[in-house]
Amino acid sequence: MPELPEVEVVRRGLQAHVAGKTITAIRVDHPRAVRRHEAGAADLTARLLGARIIGTDRRGKYLWLNLGDDGTALVVHLGMSGQMLLGPVTNTNHLRIAAVLDDGTALSFVDQRTFGGWQLADLVDVDGSRVPVPVAHIARDPLDPRFDQAAVVNVLRRKHSEIKRQLLDQTVVSGVGNIYADEALWRAGVNGARIAAKLTRRQLGEVLDAAAEVMREALGQGGTSFDSLYVNVNGQSGYFDRSLNVYGREDRNCRRCGAVIRREKFMNRSSFSCPKCQPRPRR
Numbered sequence: 492m493p494e495l496p497e498v499e500v501v502r503r504g505l506q507a508h509v510a511g512k513t514i515t516a517i518r519v520d521h522p523r524a525v526r527r528h529e530a531g532a533a534d535l536t537a538r539l540l541g542a543r544i545i546g547t548d549r550r551g552k553y554l555w556l557n558l559g560d561d562g563t564a565l566v567v568h569l570g571m572s573g574q575m576l577l578g579p580v581t582n583t584n585h586l587r588i589a590a591v592l593d594d595g596t597a598l599s600f601v602d603q604r605t606f607g608g609w610q611l612a613d614l615v616d617v618d619g620s621r622v623p624v625p626v627a628h629i630a631r632d633p634l635d636p637r638f639d640q641a642a643v644v645n646v647l648r649r650k651h652s653e654i655k656r657q658l659l660d661q662t663v664v665s666g667v668g669n670i671y672a673d674e675a676l677w678r679a680g681v682n683g684a685r686i687a688a689k690l691t692r693r694q695l696g697e698v699l700d701a702a703a704e705v706m707r708e709a710l711g712q713g714g715t716s717f718d719s720l721y722v723n724v725n726g727q728s729g730y731f732d733r734s735l736n737v738y739g740r741e742d743r744n745c746r747r748c749g750a751v752i753r754r755e756k757f758m759n760r761s762s763f764s765c766p767k768c769q770p771r772p773r774r
Contacts, residue, residue, distance in 0.1 A: 493569050495632055495666030496706050497714035498552050501575050504724030506547045508577050509556070509598060513543045516591040521605060524587035527568065527625070528610035538611055539565065539590065550635070551665025553626045555612075562614045564623040567600070570607030575600060577724045632666030633703035634710075644695045647687045654690060654698065655683030655762065667702050670715055670738045673763050675702035677737040682769040683762050689772075708734065737763045 493501075517539050519525055519532040528535045542558045542565075549555070555564040567575060580589045581599040588600040588609055600609060612623035619637065622629075631638045643664050650657050657663050658672040667675070676683050678701035681694060690698075709715055712734065736746050740763060741754040750767035 493552065493573075493714070494668035494671055494706075495552060495634065496671075496709035498549055498554050498569065498666075499634075499710055500714045501569070501724060502547050502549045502554050504577070505554075505556070505575060505598075508596065508724065509544045509592060510546050511544070512592040512594060512596075513541065514539050514590050515593050516540070517589070519588050521587040521602075523605045524600060524602060524608040525610065527566075527608050535609065535611055538563075544592075548622075550620075550622055550626055551629050551632045551661055552668070553623075553629060553665075555623050555626070557614070558611075562621075564612055564614055566610050566612050566623045566625055568607040568609075570602060570604065572603040573600065573607030574602070575724055629661050630663055630665045633664065633699055634666065634706060640696060640699050643699060644692050647690070647695050648692065650687040652687065653683060654681060654685050654687045654695075655757065657687045658683075658698070658702065659758070664699070664702075666706065669760050669762075670735070671702060671705055671709070673738045674705045674736060675699075677763075677765060677769060678705060680768050682764060682771055683757065685772045737765060739763065 517536045519536060522532060525532045525535050544556050544558060546557045547554070548557060553566065554569070555566045557564050576599045577596055580597040581601055583601055585601045585603045586599055587602050587605065590598045592598060610625065612625050614621045615624055615627055617627050646663055647657055655672050655676060658667045658675070659669065672683065675698055679694065679697040681690065681698055687695070737752055740752045743752050744750070745752055745765040745768060748765065748767045750765050752763055753766055755762050
């Protein structure tokens with residue numbers, strides 16, 4: 492699933508090309524792509540036709556387009572394989588939604604696994620920001636200028652579960668997924684199985700700093716692409732996967748100490764860590 496850097500790459504690409512444009516035509520090719528819009532495909536297309544896109548925004552892994560001045564947003568769920576592509580209407584069996592802008596450019600939503608989709612939602616005020624209702628429960632992310640690290644550390648100090656589980660909880664800190672959680676924990680020298688409440692404030696701060704650092708670096712390289720499912724608005728892949736230090740490097744040597752990277756099961760996914768740099772917690 493795309494994490495914060497990948498979603499931000501898409502948002503920036505959209506901002507540069509669609510802000511100020513008006514939707515002149517739209518069609519929905521697959522009903523699952525609008526299943527979150529409770530009023531259905533006909534309502535979504537009717538409301539988007541003629542709508543002006545005034546800008547884009549993001550919180551964590553959530554992306555939306557701000558429409559007109561009526562406080563409405565088009566929330567885009569990328570899911571596992573969603574792509575927002577600009578150019579001619581994409582000729583693929585995985586095209587789910589196609590919109591045409593007033594400059595003739597097509598905005599295509601392609602989603603091979605059909606876990607993502609579009610929905611219209613009202614904007615509401617949450618902790619000083621305007622966010623769509625479906626995003627109101629999501630915490631700020633480490634790259635947000637108003638991210639309050641001290642407040643997040645206070646929350647983590649009350650959590651009696653694994654620190655990695657807390658990093659993946661989007662209501663605690665958003666934008667961090669499996670890849671960047673493993674990378675941040677490796678950089679901070681903390682095992683993901685450590686109980687959050689048992690870590691010091693300094694350790695928790697170092698983990699959050701590492702998460703911000705690794706995501707900034709990934710953003711600078713266009714995100715992480717392990718296959719063709721994640722691409723930017725021009726269809727290009729990111730290449731931060733070449734810079735990963737621990738994720739996906741099972742049985743390879745740690746770049747810091749030389750120990751062999753291990754892979755373990757965690758929450759129906761995999762965790763990667765260095766047994767020397769990130770020793771397991773004592774039982």
